[in-house]
Amino acid sequence: MTCFSLFSQQTLKICPGESETVTYWTETTTPGDIVWSVNGTNYYTDQLVMNWTQPGTYNISVTQTNVICEDIKYFTVLINSCDDLIYYVPNSFTPDDDSFNNIFQPIFTEGFDQFDFHLTIFNRWGETIFESYDASKGWNGYYGEKKCQDGVYTWKIEFSRPGIDDREVIVGHVFLIK
Numbered sequence: 001m002t003c004f005s006l007f008s009q010q011t012l013k014i015c016p017g018e019s020e021t022v023t024y025w026t027e028t029t030t031p032g033d034i035v036w037s038v039n040g041t042n043y044y045t046d047q048l049v050m051n052w053t054q055p056g057t058y059n060i061s062v063t064q065t066n067v068i069c070e071d072i073k074y075f076t077v078l079i080n081s082c083d084d085l086i087y088y089v090p091n092s093f094t095p096d097d098d099s100f101n102n103i104f105q106p107i108f109t110e111g112f113d114q115f116d117f118h119l120t121i122f123n124r125w126g127e128t129i130f131e132s133y134d135a136s137k138g139w140n141g142y143y144g145e146k147k148c149q150d151g152v153y154t155w156k157i158e159f160s161r162p163g164i165d166d167r168e169v170i171v172g173h174v175f176l177i178k
Helices: none
Strands: 005-007 010-015 018-025 033-038 041-043 049-053 056-065 070-081 087-090 107-110 117-122 127-130 152-160 167-176
Touching: 005 117, 010 018, 018 056, 049 070, 117 167, 127 167
Parallel strands: 010 070
Antiparallel strands: 005 018, 018 049, 033 041, 033 056, 056 070, 087 107, 117 127, 117 152, 152 167
């Protein structure tokens, strides 16, 4: 016999230095004693308020005992770490075919969705001269079949981050030096 219904949020993300407070509760028509257990620690309260601060897997059970029945429910809360956004965008490159620094390529190591990435290079008139949807592909200093002139070019990178709905846009300049 089921004594109560359980309501819970079971997957969260916590970024370094942050915390997330979540209230878990049950719903029943018959009052009784409620005991929550989080990884073996018991809490004697109708609502469980947890201030999550560390990533990990937390096994939770809730037991309700009343005059009609005793019921226990189990669930797991998974706290994922929010990946820090780590990237580097060089400010110059030398596409002079000497095998050093020939490609302008931003480097993203974590915290971005590699399947939702867009790099655009613009000339000084705002024309798009290069585009890539692959974070592992950079610009070789060409526009079509022609080498571009020395100078400053504007880049724009649009990408999304795992677990975050909004797309991010970063813009900067790169010096092409031959």
